[in-house]
Amino acid sequence: xxxxxxxxxxxxxxxxxxxxxxxxxxxxxxxxxxxxxxxxxxxxxxxxxxxxxxxxxxxxxxxxxxxxxxxxxxxxxxxxxxxxxxxxxxxxxxxxxxxxxxxxxxxxxxxxxxxxxxxxxxxxxxxxxxxxxxxxxxxxxxxxxxxxxxxxxxxxxxxxxxxxxxxxxxxxxxxxxxxxxxxxxxxxxxxxxxxxxxxxxxxxxxxxxxxxxxxxxxxxxxxxxxxxxxxxxxxxxxxxxxxxxxxxxxxxxxxxxxxxxxxxxxxxxxxxxxxxxxxxxxxxxxxxxxxxx
Amino acid sequence: xxxxxxxxxxxxxxxxxxxxxxxxxxxxxxxxxxxxxxxxxxxxxxxxxxxxxxxxxxxxxxxxxxxxxxxxxxxxxxxxxxxxxxxxxxxxxxxxxxxxxxxxxxxxxxxxxxxxxxxxxxxxxxxxxxxxxxxxxxxxxxxxxxxxxxxxxxxxxxxxxxxxxxxxxxxxxxxxxxxxxxxxxxxxxxxxxxxxxxxxxxxxxxxxxxxxxxxxxxxxxxxxxxxxxxxxxxxxxxxxxxxxxxxxxxxxxxxxxxxxxxxxxxxxxxxxxxxxxxxxxxxxxxxxxxxxx
Numbered sequence: 001x002x003x004x005x006x007x008x009x010x011x012x013x014x015x016x017x018x019x020x021x022x023x024x025x026x027x028x029x030x031x032x033x034x035x036x037x038x039x040x041x042x043x044x045x046x047x048x049x050x051x052x053x054x055x056x057x058x059x060x061x062x063x064x065x066x067x068x069x070x071x072x073x074x075x076x077x078x079x080x081x082x083x084x085x086x087x088x089x090x091x092x093x094x095x096x097x098x099x100x101x102x103x104x105x106x107x108x109x110x111x112x113x114x115x116x117x118x119x120x121x122x123x124x125x126x127x128x129x130x131x132x133x134x135x136x137x138x139x140x141x142x143x144x145x146x147x148x149x150x151x152x153x154x155x156x157x158x159x160x161x162x163x164x165x166x167x168x169x170x171x172x173x174x175x176x177x178x179x180x181x182x183x184x185x186x187x188x189x190x191x192x193x194x195x196x197x198x199x200x201x202x203x204x205x206x207x208x209x210x211x212x213x214x215x216x217x218x219x220x221x222x223x224x225x226x227x228x229x230x231x232x233x234x235x236x237x238x239x240x241x242x243x244x245x246x247x248x249x250x251x252x253x254x255x256x257x258x259x260x261x262x263x264x265x266x267x268x269x270x271x272x273x274x275x276x277x278x279x280x281x282x283x284x285x286x287x288x289x290x291x292x293x
Numbered sequence: 294x295x296x297x298x299x300x301x302x303x304x305x306x307x308x309x310x311x312x313x314x315x316x317x318x319x320x321x322x323x324x325x326x327x328x329x330x331x332x333x334x335x336x337x338x339x340x341x342x343x344x345x346x347x348x349x350x351x352x353x354x355x356x357x358x359x360x361x362x363x364x365x366x367x368x369x370x371x372x373x374x375x376x377x378x379x380x381x382x383x384x385x386x387x388x389x390x391x392x393x394x395x396x397x398x399x400x401x402x403x404x405x406x407x408x409x410x411x412x413x414x415x416x417x418x419x420x421x422x423x424x425x426x427x428x429x430x431x432x433x434x435x436x437x438x439x440x441x442x443x444x445x446x447x448x449x450x451x452x453x454x455x456x457x458x459x460x461x462x463x464x465x466x467x468x469x470x471x472x473x474x475x476x477x478x479x480x481x482x483x484x485x486x487x488x489x490x491x492x493x494x495x496x497x498x499x500x501x502x503x504x505x506x507x508x509x510x511x512x513x514x515x516x517x518x519x520x521x522x523x524x525x526x527x528x529x530x531x532x533x534x535x536x537x538x539x540x541x542x543x544x545x546x547x548x549x550x551x552x553x554x555x556x557x558x559x560x561x562x563x564x565x566x567x568x569x570x571x572x573x574x575x576x577x578x579x580x581x582x583x584x585x586x
Contacts, residue, residue, distance in 0.1 A: 016443070026464050030372070066405040068492045105568050116569045116578060118429070118572070118573060119571060122565070122567070122573065133573065137576050138576065152468075154571065157456075157499070157500060157566070157568050158500070158568065158572065159452030159453075159496075159497075159500050159561075159575050160452075160456075160572065160573075160580060162452075163452065163453075163580060164576075164577070164579055164585070165581065166319075167579060167582065167584050167585040168579075169582075169585070169586070170586040172464065175398060191534070192536045192537075192538050193533070194537070195536075195537065196499045196537050197535040198536075199495045199496050199498075199537040200319060200499040200500050200537070202492045202495075203452075203492050203493045203495065203496020203497070203498065203500070204452075204496070206489045206491075206492050206493040206496070207450060207451070207452050207493055207496070215423050227576070243485045243488075243489040244489050244493070245485050245488070245489075246483075273415075273448045273450070273567065274415070275451065276414060276584070278411045278413065278447065279411070279451065279453065279454070279583070280410050280411060280426065280453075281580075281581050281582065281583055282581075283410060283430050283431065283454050283457075284463075284580050285458070286457055286460060287453060287456060287457065287574075287577050287580050287581075288574050288575075288577050288578060288580075289460065289574065290572070290574060291460050292457070292460040292461040292462070
């Protein structure tokens with residue numbers, strides 16, 4: 001496999017749907033102009049992060065897959081001849097919704113989807129209200145730029161998800177994500193949270209010897225209920241290599257972050273540190289327990 | 294549980310057994326004088342890292358457990374009234390050896406052992422020749438300073454080991470370790486390796502919301518075969534908290550590194566980021582496979 005140029009599009013969600021789409025499309029076109037092969041979009045990129053409250057009216061944002069957004073993203077992938085990973089609010093059936101990543105090939109075809117398996121729920125992130133946990137498991141999606149281990153946001157905290165993707169032959173892990181600061185936290189707590197978010201994902205890169213990409217939202221989004229100061233999405237989209245080393249790292253401003261992934265580094269890294277050789281699989285059964293008590 | 298003061302003793306292995314023991318005992322006494330409750334020693338602390346070559350004469354270093362070294366460490370724990378985690382070359386039977394961590398209570402009793410489960414083997418680290426993989430699984434050892442999730446060196450690269458200890462109620466993870474640079478690697482590769490080693494362990498702290506301690510060897514040790522330039526053990530012993538945040542971090546010189554662990558931070562961290570709540574245990578069966586092909 002040859003090197004892959006990847007782009008992570010990090011943007012704000014203010015304005016109407018047309019404004020947001022202009023940002024997404026502009027980011028993808030800029031990426032292509034800069035030689036990109038693969039674009040990773042942020043979580044639920046089509047509009048505001050609506051999970052800040054629980055309100056049944058928000059279900060109107062959901063759409064079927066395939067549907068209007070997959071048509072639009074597929075057309076863009078085809079026009080620019082690149083692979084796009086998007087993130088949508090999927091309406092699977094009446095009363096059944098998922099947080100779903102979608103992958104488009106260079107010819108515009110929708111070649112796979114991943115339904116977010118681990119669903120968070122904490123103040124400002126009421127995702128258990130909106131999303132049924134995924135039922136497709138952890139399976140990489142084959143594309144012309146490699147087997148993509150697509151996961152979503154909260155999944156990033158779970159070494160199990162990263163490992164299962166690596167064991168299934170993923171060439172890289174990709175996380176569309178939506179994470180930010182509670183403006184009421186102090187600066188030290190904010191710094192710890194952001195570094196923890198980087199550490200755990202870079203740790204997956206190291207443990208599995210594969211590159212990791214994370215595209216995060218940026219900008220402040222108000223709480224629609226008015227009850228809290230909202231969320232300051234911290235941006236910080238990044239790409240790291242198979243030793244967890246930084247390849248590219250954004251600050252908190254909108255950007256198109258470009259990185260070059262060299263899949264042959266995975267082979268070399270796994271040869272000097274052959275972790276997959278020595279797993280004690282006969283001693284791992286209790287990973288399927290909730291707790292070992 | 295109240296706060297625990299921990300000490301990591303990082304030392305060189307040159308000189309004879311008496312010299313090395315003087316360093317160990319001096320380090321433990323210094324730790325006690327500085328208010329320590331728990332001492333973590335480095336991997337195979339009693340002498341040189343003999344796994345740089347494969348030579349049957351090295352098996353003479355092994356000893357039974359209990360045996361001379363556990364008597365000595367137990368007596369020191371009792372005299373100073375602190376908990377000690379040591380690391381020994383265990384002779385279990387004729388022709389059957391393990392790389393084994395041992396835990397002593399404040400009254401000097403040997404209260405538990407852990408036999409290294411993941412065994413490395415790469416140039417300069419020929420451990421598969423010396424050590425049978427452990428058969429005790431991943432079980433924390435209960436002490437007066439908490440349930441110690443004791444693992445050893447190569448285990449540090451395995452998220453499975455960290456998770457199984459956390460699921461069994463470990464209050465912290467502790468790694469006696471022996472890792473260093475091949476002097477022939479360039480500086481960029483050395484920097485990537487050392488940071489990867491930190492990242493993966495700090496990642497375990499984040500993923501499990503628990504503190505992590507790692508005590509590493511330091512100093513150059515020649516290859517007894519003379520075939521290579523030996524290993525430059527990089528020191529860098531460290532303690533981090535449940536968000537992966539640094540608590541203490543050594544450079545590459547001998548030292549007694551002190552850190553203060555606050556177990557109540559684990560509870561708080563797991564309440565703001567409740568990862569254990571959302572594990573998809575019904576989707577993890579394939580973690581018991583060698584590869585998903």
